[in-house]
Amino acid sequence: MRKNIVAGNWKMNKNLQEGQDLVKELQSAVFGKALKCEVIVCTPFIHLATVGGVIDKNKVKLGAQNCADKVSGAYTGEVSAEMVASTGAQYVILGHSERRAYYGETNAILNEKVKLALANNLTPIFCIGEVLAEREAGKQNAVVKKQIEEALFDLSADDFAKIVLAYEPVWAIGTGKTATSAQAQEIHAFIRQTVAAKYGKTVADSTSILYGGSCNAGNAKELFANPDVDGGLIGGAALKVDTFMPIVEAF
């Protein structure tokens, strides 16, 4: 069956020293606890190798927040999937709405990134989600379906089965406005049906679908109690152990 996952997306926060301190503190907090979910920290690129050196990967897994859509070469400022994997990272967030909105990442570009991540044995945490105007127009299902179809549906079933999905309604990210538990369950079930229609029930039932967007200690339990919500992708609340641990322990 599918895994429960709570992943922290640090975004562009924490210098190297602060990042190391946070991860050490997190590691102590999870030590000796029988957690019912996998815990992942997705740090800025620059932290990966150092943080990878201080964490016990049996307890806390490591991920990046992006990777290049090219293998290697003259792409100044880019970081390849192979480089990410060489730090010991096992995951990479791809398709975050901030990357789509501020850095022009299209489904076609994301398709290249996903394939390179998989080729380097990284597990993509692939983000999808609608903006407020799309939700208000009742188009959220069509939006997430198109994102999945265009970026992922040329993968083989074996490759698709390696992917984690994260539904993040853009209107809920960093706004303090969370999707209700019923809204999350409804669209997560739709996403799972969409995957089942393409790859079959076995693949769909084994795909972890995380919720992201103002998830916190107060709402995580109710969100995660839904049958199709398999954990969370956490932004702001992942920046402190005191706010992240209650979410990890919500399972």
Ligand code: 13P
């Ligand atoms: P917040 O938890 O800060 O709303 O961010 C969610 C997110 O974008 C995680 O990727």
